[in-house]
Amino acid sequence: LAGWTAKHSVRIRGYLHPPVAGTYVFTSCGHVDLYIGLTHLASSSHQILSPTSTCSDAILLQAGTSYFIEAVCTSGDDDCVVQVGWHIPDGTHIEVISGSYLSPYNRYQEIPAAHSVLSGLSRRHPRVLASAYDFAVLRDRIDQEEQIAEFYALIKKQGMEFLEQPLPEYTYTDPYSFNIAGCANQLIQMMETLGFIYNIESVDGDLDLALRCATRAWIELEAASHFMHWDTEHFASTPRMAHAYAMGYDWFYNAFTPERRAVIRNAIIELGIKKYDEELDRGPFGWHQWTVMKGNWNCVINGETGIAILAVAGENDYLSEDVLHKLLVNTRNFSMLTYYPDGGTKESPSYWKFKDDFFLPFFPALETAVGTDFGLGAVKGFVESGLHPIYAMGPSGQFFNYSDGGLKWQATPGLMYLSRTFNKPLYAWAYRDRFPDSVSVRSVLWYDSRGSKDELLNLPLDQYFSDAEVVYLRGAWDDPNSSWLGFAATDNWDFIHGQLDQGTFVFDALGQRWAADLGADNYGLPGYWDKNTGGIRWKVYRIRAEGHNTLVINPGSTHEDQHPMVKGKMIDFSSVGNHPFAIADLTDAYKQNGALRVRRGIKLIDRCALLICDELQLEYPSEVWWFMHTQADINIAANGRSAILKQGGKQVEVSLLAAPESARLIVMDAERLAASPGSTPGELGAKGYRKLAIRMVDVTDIHLAVVLVPEGVPAVTHSQICKLSAWHS
Numbered sequence: 063l064a065g066w067t068a069k070h071s072v073r074i075r076g077y078l079h080p081p082v083a084g085t086y087v088f089t090s091c092g093h094v095d096l097y098i099g100l101t102h103l104a105s106s107s108h109q110i111l112s113p114t115s116t117c118s119d120a121i122l123l124q125a126g127t128s129y130f131i132e133a134v135c136t137s138g139d140d141d142c143v144v145q146v147g148w149h150i151p152d153g154t155h156i157e158v159i160s161g162s163y164l165s166p167y168n169r170y171q172e173i174p175a176a177h178s179v180l181s182g183l184s185r186r187h188p189r190v191l192a193s194a195y196d197f198a199v200l201r202d203r204i205d206q207e208e209q210i211a212e213f214y215a216l217i218k219k220q221g222m223e224f225l226e227q228p229l230p231e232y233t234y235t236d237p238y239s240f241n242i243a244g245c246a247n248q249l250i251q252m253m254e255t256l257g258f259i260y261n262i263e264s265v266d267g268d269l270d271l272a273l274r275c276a277t278r279a280w281i282e283l284e285a286a287s288h289f290m291h292w293d294t295e296h297f298a299s300t301p302r303m304a305h306a307y308a309m310g311y312d313w314f315y316n317a318f319t320p321e322r323r324a325v326i327r328n329a330i331i332e333l334g335i336k337k338y339d340e341e342l343d344r345g346p347f348g349w350h351q352w353t354v355m356k357g358n359w360n361c362v363i364n365g366e367t368g369i370a371i372l373a374v375a376g377e378n379d380y381l382s383e384d385v386l387h388k389l390l391v392n393t394r395n396f397s398m399l400t401y402y403p404d405g406g407t408k409e410s411p412s413y414w415k416f417k418d419d420f421f422l423p424f425f426p427a428l429e430t431a432v433g434t435d436f437g438l439g440a441v442k443g444f445v446e447s448g449l450h451p452i453y454a455m456g457p458s459g460q461f462f463n464y465s466d467g468g469l470k471w472q473a474t475p476g477l478m479y480l481s482r483t484f485n486k487p488l489y490a491w492a493y494r495d496r497f498p499d500s501v502s503v504r505s506v507l508w509y510d511s512r513g514s515k516d517e518l519l520n521l522p523l524d525q526y527f528s529d530a531e532v533v534y535l536r537g538a539w540d541d542p543n544s545s546w547l548g549f550a551a552t553d554n555w556d557f558i559h560g561q562l563d564q565g566t567f568v569f570d571a572l573g574q575r576w577a578a579d580l581g582a583d584n585y586g587l588p589g590y591w592d593k594n595t596g597g598i599r600w601k602v603y604r605i606r607a608e609g610h611n612t613l614v615i616n617p618g619s620t621h622e623d624q625h626p627m628v629k630g631k632m633i634d635f636s637s638v639g640n641h642p643f644a645i646a647d648l649t650d651a652y653k654q655n656g657a658l659r660v661r662r663g664i665k666l667i668d669r670c671a672l673l674i675c676d677e678l679q680l681e682y683p684s685e686v687w688w689f690m691h692t693q694a695d696i697n698i699a700a701n702g703r704s705a706i707l708k709q710g711g712k713q714v715e716v717s718l719l720a721a722p723e724s725a726r727l728i729v730m731d732a733e734r735l736a737a738s739p740g741s742t743p744g745e746l747g748a749k750g751y752r753k754l755a756i757r758m759v760d761v762t763d764i765h766l767a768v769v770l771v772p773e774g775v776p777a778v779t780h781s782q783i784c785k786l787s788a789w790h791s
Contacts, residue, residue, distance in 0.1 A: 074144060075167035078123075078131040078159075084151025085120040092135060092143040099130030111146075128165070130433070173394065173436045176387035180375050182433040187315035188261060189431045190308060190373050191423060192507055196430070197261040200506070204262065210509070214262065216501040218271075221259045224252045225278055230285045242292055242299040249286075249306035253279060254503040257313030264317070276317035283310045284322075287329040297341060297352065298359060301366035304334025305420065308373035327374050331381065335374075338367045339385050342392065354396060357557040358413045358421070361397040364389055365421035372431040390436055397421065398441040405446030406527025408552065409559045410467025411454035414447065418476035423504070426479055439483070443529075448480045448489040452518070453525045453534040454548065456570035457541070462548030464532065464566060466559035466582035473500040478508035487513030488521070515540070523669070524637035526644065531632055533644040537669035545571040545772065547672060549664045551630030551646040558591065561605045562624040564651045565612035565662045569672050571772040572712040577611050577690050580604045580732070583746050596621050601739040604746065608735055613648075613662075613676065614687040615655040618737025624651040633661075636790065640668050645786055656681045663786045671778050672770040675720075677786055680762045688756040688766065691732055696754055702726030705754060713773050719783050720767035722758050730755050 078098065080086065088110055090096055096111035098121065110118040123129060135144045147157040173179070188194060203210040256275040263272040286303065293299035311318075311326045318326070341363075344350050352359040368389050375382040400407060400417070407414055428435045439445070451471055454462050460469040474493065481490035491513025493505070524535045531551035537544035549567045554560045559582075569577040583590065583605065589598025600622045603609040607623040614623045628650040635644045643665035652660045659679040667673055678686065694709035705716045705727050718727055732748035734741065758764060765785065769778045 072135045072144070074133045074135075076131055077128040077165045077167065079128055079163050079165065080123040080125055080150075081163065082151055083123070083125045086123050086151065087120055087149040088118040089147045089149075089155075089157075090116050090133075091145045094144055094146065095134040096146060097130075097132040097134075130167075131164075173387070173390045176383045179387050179390065179436075180383050180432065183375055184431055184433075185376055188257075188312045190312040190369055190427045191430060191504075192261070192313075193430050194261075196507070198265070201262055201265065201267075209511075210506065213501050213506045213509070217255060217503060217506065218259060221255045221275065224256055225274055230282055243302050245286070246292075246299060246302035246306045249282060249303070250309060251502075252282060253306055253309035253313065257309060258503045258506075260317060261313060272317075276314050279310050279314050280318065280322055283307060283326050283329075287325055287333075289333065291337070292333050297337075297350070298363065300334060300337050301363045301370065302420070304330055304338075304370035305366035307334070308370040312373040327377055330370050330374050331377075334370050335367065335381065335385055338363070339388070342388055353392065355558065356396050356399045357559070358400065358407075358409055358416050359558060360392070361400060361417050362420035364393045364397050365417075365424035368393070368424045369427050372427050375431070390438070393424075393438060394436075394441075398438055398444065401441060401443035401447050402529060403442050404527055404529070405443045405448070406450050406530035406532060407447070408465065408530045408557050410463055410465045411451045411461050412463065412468035412470070412472075413465075413559070414451055415472050415474050418474040422476040422479065426483075426508070445480060445484045445486065448477050448486060448492075449521075449525065450527060450530075452488075452492050452521075453527075454532075456546040456548070456568070456575065457536075457544055457573060458570040458575045460568075460570075460575055462532070462534070462550070462568050463579045463581040464548070464550045464552060464563055465557075465561055466585075467579075468581060471496060473497045473502065473505075475500075475502055475505035475508060478505055478510050481510045481513065482508055488517040489513070491515065491517060522637060524635075524642045526632060526635045528632070531630055531646070533632060533635060533664070535637075535642045535644070535664070535666045535669075537666065543572050545569070545666060545670050545672065547577075547664065547666065549644055549646070551632050551648065553629040554624060554651065555593065555627040556629065558593075560593070560626075561610070562600060562607045562622060562626060562651075563610040563612065564607075564624055564628075564630040565646060565648050566610040567664055567674070568611070569770060571670070571672075571714060571770075572710075574694070574710045574712055576692055576694060576707055576709065576714050576770060578692055578751065579611070580609055580691060580748050580751065584744055587742055587744050589742065593626065595626065597626075598742060600626050602742055602745055603732075603734050603748065606734070606738070607651075608687070608689060608738060609691075609732075609748070611690045613652070613660070613678075614689065614735070615652050615657055615660075615678075615680070616684050617687065617735045619656070620654050621739055623655070623738070625654050634663075634786075634789070642666050642669070643789055645789065656684050661786055663789060665789065667769075667778055667782065668776070670772060670775040673778065673783070674766075674768045674770075675783070675786060676764065676766040678761075678764040678766075680764075683760040683762055686758045686761055686764060687735070688758075688768070690754045691748065691751050692754060693750055693752075696729045696752060698727055698729060702728070705729075707754075707770075715771045715773070715777075716754065717769050717771070717778070718756070718767075719769055719778065719780055720765050721756065722761055722764065725756050725758050725766070728755050728757065729753070 090111050093113045097109050133144050149155050204214045256279050260272045260275040292303040307330045371382050371386045425435050463469050477489040477493040490510035518539050526533045533549045536546040547569045583602050592598045608614045631647050633647045645663040648660040661677045663675040665673040694707035697706045703718045707714045730753040732751040732753050767783045
């Protein structure tokens with residue numbers, strides 16, 4: 063291996079197939095650490111060679127058995143040489159093991175029977191996310207690499223801040239009155255940060271600092287170990303706390319006495335793992351529906367409980383085997399479907415961050431603890447999921463925040479893990495580019511310096527995520543003033559964060575967001591999660607169709623202005639040339655409101671101007687509204703057929719190019735229509751936003767075309783407007 067410009071390590075993995083049974087002696091040259099497994103599992107491996115010990119002891123191997131083998135070459139030279147030979151039992155010495163005795167490493171395995179899921183368990187701690195060997199490598203890199211040393215200095219600074227915080231006071235008797243999830247979030251960060259420092263400093267480092275970290279970790283963990291429970295009613299908090307305790311137990315295992323380990327282990331098992339098992343047995347009712355839900359809730363509960371099991375496994379193998387097997391099956395059947403088939407997410411890209419924090423770490427934890435992810439990482443769409451936040455970020459620096467999503471892209475170090483594990487250097491570059499100053503334990507554990515902007519520029523400009531039913535179109539990757547839009551057909555029902563937002567869109571141009579989504583409302587609103595027909599959720603303005611950039615047909619005819627239990631569908635998508643487009647069939651969402659056919663097309667003309675085209679066939683003369691929320695100033699022309707939007711010193715012209723004769727653009731407050739259900743006390747509202755709207759009355763067949771043209775872009779003419787059926791011509 064040649065062409066390296068700095069000190070580096072290369073890891074080569076595979077399976078060894080001995081030709082005959084007997085004792086083997088391995089030899090090496092170069093800077094090679096060689097590990098061989100007792101079985102085919104990576105977690106069963108032990109070191110047999112090092113750069114200073116180039117001839118191994120005799121090792122008994124069986125013919126017909128596959129053994130995991132790994133060579134790690136660390137070098138400061140331009141070239142890295144890995145050469146391993148062996149003496150086979152008949153006395154023959156072979157300088158280089160032939161490829162006929164080797165096969166490629168396969169990290170994917172099917173989920174085995176319960177009694178076998180822990181067969182590859184490493185009996186050493188730490189083993190969750192990182193092993194003692196991983197920390198040893200990091201110690202060397204901190205000593206020898208300036209960038210890693212700087213990262214570690216920042217982690218130590220974060221650790222000192224934790225050490226200087228006031229000691230915890232967990233004195234309440236009613237966990238429901240206390241924000242356990244918030245407490246657990248901080249506790250996870252604290253255990254990872256202090257645990258990282260402990261494992262770096264406890265070997266030939268600052269032993270006093272290591273002791274301080276371990277002491278503080280025990281104080282924190284002991285304090286909450288006496289809770290009656292970890293909020294089992296909502297249950298999302300329960301695995302969060304188990305996750306925090308697992309990191310403390312595993313990363314400080316060698317610092318704690320057996321008695322202290324027992325206290326922490328008992329809390330993990332009794333308050334976490336057993337409660338998870340009870341949840342699975344209880345069935346999918348009420349707050350327990352996560353057990354059969356394809357969404358982030360299922361993901362994070364499985365991922366965090368999985369980390370807890372891996373931390374304490376070996377102490378109670380029957381419990382651990384049984385529950386881990388159930389968890390792996392549930393993860394395969396439900397959690398992994400949130401990624402299928404192309405990595406998109408129904409719950410908006412901001413919830414990718416939630417899975418990045420609390421589900422994705424389960425995968426490296428499996429690899430370090432048992433040597434395999436049991437094929438979960440091979441599920442179609444998992445690796446591609448790193449593309450969604452990249453496409454979903456507009457030039458304005460904001461996400462497309464459909465469903466209950468947020469606008470900001472927060473640090474997602476899981477992109478580093480995906481990059482390193484699946485050879486996706488674009489993800490590593492995207493993380494470093496987006497978060498140049500963000501340093502965390504995970505970003506250092508998974509740090510990948512590869513990737514460049516060139517890989518971004520080589521991506522297609524447009525993308526359709528089929529299960530999420532979301533399309534992104536853009537003018538360019540490297541122009542902050544380029545046009546970009548997100549368009550959603552979505553699913554109103556089949557996940558917990560669904561809104562009545564089929565057909566909604568957001569639009570960026572000139573570095574500004576002109577068409578905006580209001581995002582989620584207050585999660586604490588009474589009835590916010592009531593998704594039954596007529597449920598309170600469907601009366602909240604930000605959830606309703608009238609609170610989005612879509613259509614409302616015959617307002618007041620039903621409680622819901624879109625049907626809450628249907629899914630829209632993109633029926634056409636084209637990324638060819640300079641006029642990319644997508645067309646959605648929204649008919650099912652509006653049937654209850656008198657619609658026979660509703661289709662919306664979105665096109666980026668010359669990859670600059672936005673065209674929104676709606677075609678409706680209605681059962682009877684109807685009232686139809688077209689809405690677009692914006693924070694821009696709106697100036698409507700005297701004829702009502704055009705408007706100028708101004709924002710951030712830029713402007714966009716809106717024109718009504720096809721519409722019923724009486725249709726006019728109007729400006730409205732971002733509030734519910736008079737015919738809509740009343741507001742729910744505590745709603746966030748839409749302060750700072752207004753609505754550009756079109757009202758059409760007594761209509762049965764509509765062809766509506768609205769175009770948004772950024773300043774400096776040629777105007778769109780009537781001749782460029784045609785029926786959706788002709789968009790391909």
